Amino acid sequence: MPVDSTYSTYSPGMLRIGGLASGLDVDSIIQDLMRIEQMKVDRLKQERQLVEWRKEAYREITNLLRAFQDEFFNMLKTDTYMLSSNTYKTFNVTSSAEAYVTATANASAMEGSYAITKIQRLATPTIIKGTTWAFPDGKTLDSTLEQLGLVAADGRAEFSINGVTFLIGTPSEGEELSGDTVVIDPTKTSMRQLMNIINTNSKAGVNLFYSSIEKRFILQTKATGAATISLYQNMTDVTGTFLRDIGLLADGAEKEKIDGTDAVVTFQKVGGTGTIDWVSATNTFTIDGVTYTLKNTTPDGMAPITITVTQDVDRAYNAIKNFVDKYNELIDKINGKLNEERFRDYPPLTDAQKKEMSEKEIELWEQKAKSGLLRGDSILQNIVYNMRRALVDAVEGVGINLSSIGITTGSYFERGKLHIDENKLKEALRNNPEQVMQLFIKKSSIDYSPNLDSDSRIQRYNESGLMYRISDVLMDNIRTTRDKYGRKGILLEKAGIVGDITEFQNMMDAELRRLDKRIDAAVEAMIRQENRYWAQFTALEKAIQRMNMQSMWLMQQMGMNQY
Incomplete structure (x- = not known):
């Protein structure tokens, strides 16, 4: 594998012929002399390539965080939205006569049975x-x-x-x-x-x-x-x-x-001690966390319709397990970047080196060269630390923590990976759903803002449930809105992201522009040095030519050229 740079003239289009008088291979001599200058340019290009690769590595982490945020903190994705009470306190609702009425329940519902003795009228439009x-x-x-x-x-x-x-x-x-x-x-x-x-x-x-x-x-x-x-x-x-x-x-x-009409539904009172009519302007209405949807009026003599509400522990468990699994994947990938081995003997290849290698050799070399570019990076270390801390610290006013509901961290070498005791978590969801819900989504009296002062941030952190804390960590790093100083999320300010103004306005692109200027200056200096060498060797050729002419004249005067 070649390690030296090969010089190629930076003055294309110029025909230069040297050594006619001296017999020297001027072109080869100048190429050898210019190798040191070429190495200066190559080192700058290698430095630029490392910055470019490092920017790509940051953007890869940003995309991971954005995907994680979109899956678990996007209220439009109701099946995985971790800031909804319906994720932790879920119910199955059945109707004994779905042709007449169906029902669903939210987190404020209670387990039990409700009887509808008659659907007298449906709500209709005018x-x-x-x-x-x-x-x-x-x-x-x-x-x-x-x-x-x-x-x-x-x-x-x-x-x-x-x-x-x-x-x-x-x-x-x-x-x-x-x-x-x-x-x-x-x-x-x-x-x-x-x-x-x-x-x-x-x-x-x-x-x-x-x-x-x-x-x-x-x-x-x-x-x-x-x-x-x-x-x-x-x-x-x-x-x-x-x-x-x-x-x-x-x-x-x-x-x-x-005329439009209101719906009229007759409910049996709890305990079966009489009935009460419920009037609604719509055919879908919510009572005590249970949402009823009327389909048809019931005929006279029809048996009461029973709506049964039972807690769905498996659904809540699966939602939490899915989050934990994806969280572990995210932490593993970030820790992988933080601890990836750095191969300093594999710098970015120069153009000359690539010409002597196959595509497969280039690919394998660059895999080594890209390895460890974010090893020990302070931004990623803070992300991992803040996410791990967010899940461990106590939530103010909540008497349980992750460990008490069966979610624990693994060994030290696992670097924050979470493990679930299925039986213990399901038991907590079944017997103490309100506290589990508060642990995850207790809301602070202070809303998130990048402009919060130190005391307000501490108060919000202490009061917030675990999911709000994780959401805040993500926002701090990949937020696309600006704070009062005009700054976006930390990772976006550092390396930007495609589709946002930071794609071209970020710290690493600014560094690339500085390196481009240095490379241009180095190339210009290289061209000047090349021209200087050619000027010196041209002067040498002229001097030797004059000397040869003088020598021939002396030989003619002395008759030494006669036979």
């Missing part, structure tokens, strides 16, 4: 069915409002539904429109598009559609319950007669108004 309305010849829902003849002579119509104004036409010059006004161009908007505009307006809260079977427009509230009958008063033509023209405000006998 519905307005317009009078019969036929499309003009050749026109459909895809025809524009103008083509359907639904625009007044002045080209304008305005109607309101639940406080939202829909203006069909062009606003008058200087006319001030409320923030809830929707302007619609009748020459470009079809009836189908208008219905979509109305239906997607969340504040209007209605669905408008045309029934080809009944041949009329139907308006229905998205919400259910008796309160939705206010639609009757909250729907009007402001200017023009658009709603009246499509039959929704007509006074004909064909028009129907169907």
Whole structure:
């Protein structure tokens, strides 16, 4: 394996021929002289390569932490979200008649059975069915409002539904429109598009559609319950007669108004000492942590429906075990980087060295060269230390710790790996779910912020459950938001991450830019040195040429060149 640098001229395109007078191999001599200069450039390039590799290694750790954070601290991933009470206190809920009602339970529920003696009524929306309305010849829902003849002579119509104004036409010059006004161009908007505009307006809260079977427009509230009958008063033509023209405000006998209704469910009182009616504006409602979803009314004489709530210890155990397994993987990978062997006899290869090696040899060499770049790194050491400490320190106001529920750290050489006693953890979840939940997700009175002062950080740490502490460690290191000094997470400030502004604005890229300038300066110095050597050898060639010419002249004068 070659260890010396091979010099290649940095002055391409220049034809230089040396040694014509002296007979010296000037090109080889200068290449030998320039090797020391080439070595200076190579050392800078090797230093730059190490910084680049170190940046990649930091980003690898950042990606590991981001993946861990996304799996366990993303509230959208309900199955693995470790800051939810539903992760630690879980229940199975069964219904004896799922065709009529189903149920689920959250962490505030209690084990037990609940009886529904009758589902008297379901919650329904308010519905307005317009009078019969036929499309003009050749026109459909895809025809524009103008083509359907639904625009007044002045080209304008305005109607309101639940406080939202829909203006069909062009606003008058200087006319001030409320923030809830929707302007619609009748020459470009079809009836189908208008219905979509109305239906997607969340504040209007209605669905408008045309029934080809009944041949009329139907308006229905998205919400259910008796309160939705206010639609009757909250729907009007402001200017023009658009709603009246499509039959929704007509006074004909064909028009129907169907009042929205509340759901009415009869529960048997605990202990079976009578019944009580529960009224709800929706068919899904929550009572004491149990969420009921009504499907149908029950017929007279039907036996009571039993809702049974039982604790689901296995689900909580599996969620905690999954977290512990992934935590151990994360800690193992970071500890692996911290303790990876450094092979200092394997520096980054120079271009000349790569030319003499096969691709496989280069790959094996660079594996050694990249090894141990983060060995003993202080940032990674702090991450591991803070995560291990977060899981060991007592949580203020909680009388248990991980060890007391069957989660312990292994031997010293395992460097923080956690082990679970399945029976002990399940027993804790079964007999003391509230305390287990508090241990993991007790919330501090102080919210997380990178700008907290020292006392506030200590208070938040002491008050926070284990998962909040782990979340804080992750935020401190991979946070993409800035603190009051303009700094993001520690790892992002150090090496950045793809897709964020820190991808190019970080400490290691700044170091790379400094090295690029040093390399450019070294190359320029190398070119100057090369030119200097060529100038010196050219002067030597000229001197020898003059000497040879003088020697030949003397020989001619002395007749020494005659035979």
